[in-house]
Amino acid sequence: MDFPLFHLDFMGNRMLVAIIAILHVLINHALAVGFAPLVTVLEFRGYLKSKTKPNEGKAWDEMARKLMFFAFIITTSVGALTGVGIWFATSLANPASLGSLIRVFYFAWFTEWIIFVLEVIFIMIYFLTWKRSNESPRRKRQHILFGVWLSIFSWLTMAIIVGILAFMMDPGSWVEKKSLVSGFLNPIYLPQLIFRTPVAMMMAGCVALMVTAYVMKKQNTWKTGIMKYISFWILLWMPLAASGAFIYYWHIPRVMIGNLPVAIGTQQFQNWYGSLVTVMIVVISIGFLVGILGTFSPRRLPKHLLIIPVISSFLFLGVFERLREFIRKPYVIGEYMYANGILVEEYPLYQQTGLLKHTPYSALSEITEENKLPAGEAVFTLTCTRCHTTHGINSVVKRFELMYGTETPLNEEAMKTYMKNMHNVRYYMPPFPGNDEELGALAAWIAEQQRNPKTLEGPQIKGVEVKEIEYKLQNLEK
Amino acid sequence: MMVAILTQIPIPKDIPLPLPLPEWLLVFILVFSFLLHILFINLMVGSSILTFWYELRGKKNNDYDRLAREIATTITVNKSLAVVLGVAPLLSINVLYTLHFYSSNTLTGNIWISIVPWVAVAFLLFYLHKYSWDRLADNKPLHLSILGAGVMSFLLIPFIFLTNINLMLFPEKWGEIQGFFDALTLPNVFPRYFHFVTACMAVTGLFLAWWFGRKKFRMEGRFENLTKAEIKKQMLNLALAATGLQFIFGPLLFLTLPAKGVTWGLFWVILAGATIAVIVLVQLWKILNKKTQIPGKRFYLVLVLFSFLVAFMGTGRHLYRENALKTHKKMMAERTAAHWEAVRKAHENLLLPEIETEKESAFPGQDIFQTNCAVCHAATTRLVGPPMTEASEVYQNDISGLKQWIKKPGRKRLDYPVMTGFPQFTDQQLTDVANYVLEEKWN
Numbered sequence: 001m002d003f004p005l006f007h008l009d010f011m012g013n014r015m016l017v018a019i020i021a022i023l024h025v026l027i028n029h030a031l032a033v034g035f036a037p038l039v040t041v042l043e044f045r046g047y048l049k050s051k052t053k054p055n056e057g058k059a060w061d062e063m064a065r066k067l068m069f070f071a072f073i074i075t076t077s078v079g080a081l082t083g084v085g086i087w088f089a090t091s092l093a094n095p096a097s098l099g100s101l102i103r104v105f106y107f108a109w110f111t112e113w114i115i116f117v118l119e120v121i122f123i124m125i126y127f128l129t130w131k132r133s134n135e136s137p138r139r140k141r142q143h144i145l146f147g148v149w150l151s152i153f154s155w156l157t158m159a160i161i162v163g164i165l166a167f168m169m170d171p172g173s174w175v176e177k178k179s180l181v182s183g184f185l186n187p188i189y190l191p192q193l194i195f196r197t198p199v200a201m202m203m204a205g206c207v208a209l210m211v212t213a214y215v216m217k218k219q220n221t222w223k224t225g226i227m228k229y230i231s232f233w234i235l236l237w238m239p240l241a242a243s244g245a246f247i248y249y250w251h252i253p254r255v256m257i258g259n260l261p262v263a264i265g266t267q268q269f270q271n272w273y274g275s276l277v278t279v280m281i282v283v284i285s286i287g288f289l290v291g292i293l294g295t296f297s298p299r300r301l302p303k304h305l306l307i308i309p310v311i312s313s314f315l316f317l318g319v320f321e322r323l324r325e326f327i328r329k330p331y332v333i334g335e336y337m338y339a340n341g342i343l344v345e346e347y348p349l350y351q352q353t354g355l356l357k358h359t360p361y362s363a364l365s366e367i368t369e370e371n372k373l374p375a376g377e378a379v380f381t382l383t384c385t386r387c388h389t390t391h392g393i394n395s396v397v398k399r400f401e402l403m404y405g406t407e408t409p410l411n412e413e414a415m416k417t418y419m420k421n422m423h424n425v426r427y428y429m430p431p432f433p434g435n436d437e438e439l440g441a442l443a444a445w446i447a448e449q450q451r452n453p454k455t456l457e458g459p460q461i462k463g464v465e466v467k468e469i470e471y472k473l474q475n476l477e478k
Numbered sequence: 479m480m481v482a483i484l485t486q487i488p489i490p491k492d493i494p495l496p497l498p499l500p501e502w503l504l505v506f507i508l509v510f511s512f513l514l515h516i517l518f519i520n521l522m523v524g525s526s527i528l529t530f531w532y533e534l535r536g537k538k539n540n541d542y543d544r545l546a547r548e549i550a551t552t553i554t555v556n557k558s559l560a561v562v563l564g565v566a567p568l569l570s571i572n573v574l575y576t577l578h579f580y581s582s583n584t585l586t587g588n589i590w591i592s593i594v595p596w597v598a599v600a601f602l603l604f605y606l607h608k609y610s611w612d613r614l615a616d617n618k619p620l621h622l623s624i625l626g627a628g629v630m631s632f633l634l635i636p637f638i639f640l641t642n643i644n645l646m647l648f649p650e651k652w653g654e655i656q657g658f659f660d661a662l663t664l665p666n667v668f669p670r671y672f673h674f675v676t677a678c679m680a681v682t683g684l685f686l687a688w689w690f691g692r693k694k695f696r697m698e699g700r701f702e703n704l705t706k707a708e709i710k711k712q713m714l715n716l717a718l719a720a721t722g723l724q725f726i727f728g729p730l731l732f733l734t735l736p737a738k739g740v741t742w743g744l745f746w747v748i749l750a751g752a753t754i755a756v757i758v759l760v761q762l763w764k765i766l767n768k769k770t771q772i773p774g775k776r777f778y779l780v781l782v783l784f785s786f787l788v789a790f791m792g793t794g795r796h797l798y799r800e801n802a803l804k805t806h807k808k809m810m811a812e813r814t815a816a817h818w819e820a821v822r823k824a825h826e827n828l829l830l831p832e833i834e835t836e837k838e839s840a841f842p843g844q845d846i847f848q849t850n851c852a853v854c855h856a857a858t859t860r861l862v863g864p865p866m867t868e869a870s871e872v873y874q875n876d877i878s879g880l881k882q883w884i885k886k887p888g889r890k891r892l893d894y895p896v897m898t899g900f901p902q903f904t905d906q907q908l909t910d911v912a913n914y915v916l917e918e919k920w921n
């Protein structure tokens with residue numbers, strides 16, 4: 001209502017946020033949270049070996065450094081930028097909600113930021129002083145200690161992010177308490193953490209195994225030893241990841257079902273929940289196989305097939321991430337703000353007087369027969385574009401066509417009735433926030449879109465219309 | 479006397495939640511953390527330009543190639559700090575200027591979001607350049623092109639930030655611009671840009687003079703002819719020249735500021751900064767001529783003076799923003815207050831008896847039907863579900879079967895989607911709506 005609303009008419013804003021966020025979570029888990037401890041352990045092994053077998057120790061140390069190099073490059077570029085990118089994208093996709101969340105969670109994010117700065121500092125020290133640390137055993141020990149610190153701070157950033165995510169999944173109690181603590185006390189917080197930690201370790205192992213297989217020469221005598229060790233690492237975390245996944249799995253329906261007020265949601269959830277078991281079993285068996293094979297007979301590991309555990313462990317996390325879709329309630333902030341950015345409290349006003357009057361970003365206030373179509377477009381922008389496009393992903397026109405069929409043109413009256421009550425039958429959509437004329441204009445515009453499809457450009461391309469208003473000068477001079 | 483004006487300025491309503499901290503504290507955090515952020519941005523941009531310049535000269539003189547390589551190592555750290563240190567001002571500007579900042583972000587949205595992939599790629603280019611130095615020693619054109627692409631990115635990306643930070647100050651322009659390039663050409667973006675790039679060179683010059691001047695930095699074995707003194711001289715000359723140039727770009731920037739935010743207070747703050755800049759120039763000149771030790775007393779004095787200079791400029795920058803938005807913020811506050819008054823009235827309207835009785839109709843079943851079922855079922859035509867003529871027929875003498883179906887439908891007609899269930903209905907509601915369905919004349 002009060003912001004110009006960024007709109008991508010093909011992929012939709014949510015897709016933009018999802019792409020950036022998923023990329024970030026994957027890099028964060030595999031290459032930071034899991035990688036830092038794995039590399040530190042490898043370095044430590046190398047240090048121990050170097051006491052008796054200097055050559056072998058050196059080979060281990062060198063491989064650990066190469067792994068860290070890989071993680072360093074990715075996390076400090078794509079990793080760091082997608083982290084900031086989640087903010088950028090969310091503030092475009094739903095400025096009202098991010099603006100409100102930041103006011104409430106300023107401290108949490110500020111704390112997160114401080115830990116984040118420390119993490120960056122440690123990763124710099126750890127990677128950039130690696131070569132110099134080989135000068136003396138004392139330096140090496142110190143260096144390994146930096147690796148430990150890096151691991152701790154990487155884990156802490158994740159622990160806080162998960163809290164914020166958990167809050168976003170179920171902000172319910174915020175409305176009364178208005179504190180972040182409720183996010184951390186969320187019943188799904190601990191299970192999530194218990195699940196994510198070993199999965200991150202396992203993913204790091206899979207990536208490290210693949211990188212090692214490609215980077216080290218076949219002739220290198222120490223290659224098998226290292227491969228064996230990394231496989232063992234995967235094998236070690238496997239049962240923890242499996243039980244973490246199971247605990248999480250067991251908790252989900254207990255928390256979720258209450259959030260799914262209608263049967264359709266419950267049905268979809270059941271389907272997903274069923275396929276989850278399959279995915280869990282498949283991924284865990286693949287990981288287990290690779291772990292066993294690598295631990296007992298690392299020479300047999302086929303190099304190119306090592307990409308499979310990497311992809312499947314990414315998939316594993318991805319399937320769990322999808323969970324958030326099922327809690328897409330009509331709210332972005334529970335009982336306080338709907339996903340269209342409009343506050344629950346403002347609804348009566350908008351429904352009684354119409355919403356176009358109240359936005360600065362539409363030239364129209366009253367709907368007439370002539371301005372019906374542009375008004376409908378403005379209403380669509382305000383009420384549906386946070387989740388729908390016109391003809392792209394989750395297109396309104398297609399959604400209506402799927403419901404009513406394409407044999408006859410979309411019926412405006414039927415659409416009006418539907419939209420007036422859609423929140424009763426499709427729990428994930430907010431109620432329509434305007435009055436009847438606006439509903440009519442919206443229906444007319446959707447019907448017109450079916451007849452003459454046109455792309456709806458966002459304000460980043462076509463700018464915004466501004467309503468001309470009368471302002472009393474005197475107030476200003478006070 | 480009341481004078482009404484017609485205005486084309488968008489006046490949005492503010493977010494109705496309190497600030498998390500007192501405003502002055504947030505302003506302090508914003509100004510301070512922003513300066514920290516921009517310091518490392520300066521180092522990152524300045525060093526990347528210098529790396530390019532010295533590597534280019536290195537084609538003739540090997541020493542310069544090595545110097546370029548030394549400078550390149552500093553970018554790795556500075557660029558990462560620059561990015562994480564950007565998060566604190568980002569958070570703070572988000573709370574303090576939510577409406578202004580997000581609006582300008584949106585109006586330049588495509589380019590704004592492109593920062594994310596673009597900076598990531600630029601960083602990767604710098605890594606590629608740094609770690610391929612030996613491998614591409616024989617292919618300097620390629621090596622320099624990689625660097626060139628990175629440097630170009632670092633020189634272009636600031637435009638995106640500057641355009642946004644500038645656009646947010648002028649709500650009266652929001653209705654006029656169409657996309658990033660329109661916003662880029664608003665007055666003041668370019669003068670601000672030159673001021674910024676010049677500052678990068680000055681800051682980097684000072685930093686590198688210290689970096690190469692340190693005792694810990696060993697020259698032996700790294701350079702053939704280049705001496706510490708020579709490097710220091712070049713870096714300080716750069717700092718001096720760049721600071722001197724600011725006496726052109728600074729006034730240019732000040733004079734092109736749209737008048738609405740310029741006040742005497744702002745003028746004095748900027749003047750104080752400029753005065754310190756004069757002293758900095760004199761001191762730099764002395765260091766250069768007297769071959770003073772770096773780091774040494776006089777050098778530290780310059781650093782302290784420079785910090786004050788930057789603090790004044792940063793404060794001035796904030797003052798301008800506050801002044802420029804003062805009227806608009808006031809209008810917003812009034813608008814917000816009026817809005818919430820209207821919201822309160824609307825809530826009262828809900829309680830008015832007429833509306834109440836209108837809602838409390840004599841046919842509860844009909845109401846339930848209208849709000850929950852009519853969405854998919856019409857009387858005689860197929861919508862999402864079958865027409866009611868057909869559906870009510872099925873349950874003519876079976877009200878409990880109908881109630882059961884409404885509560886938890888199954889799958890009957892294969893050419894229709896599944897029906898949504900209504901488990902939340904009470905038994906009374908189910909009875910009401912079922913009665914209505916069975917008693918209503920549908921055709």
Ligand code: HEM
Nearest residue numbers: 084512519561564565567568571597632635636639640643
């Ligand atoms: C993605 C990480 C970054 C974040 C989170 C970030 C954050 C910010 C914020 C919040 C501001 C506005 C501060 C204020 O006006 O008070 C700002 C300004 C600025 N940033 Fe960054 N930044 C980032 C990366 C960069 C990069 C990579 C560059 C340059 C290559 C850059 C250059 C600038 C410039 C030139 C300004 C404006 C200076 C002015 O208004 O005078 N930033 N940044």
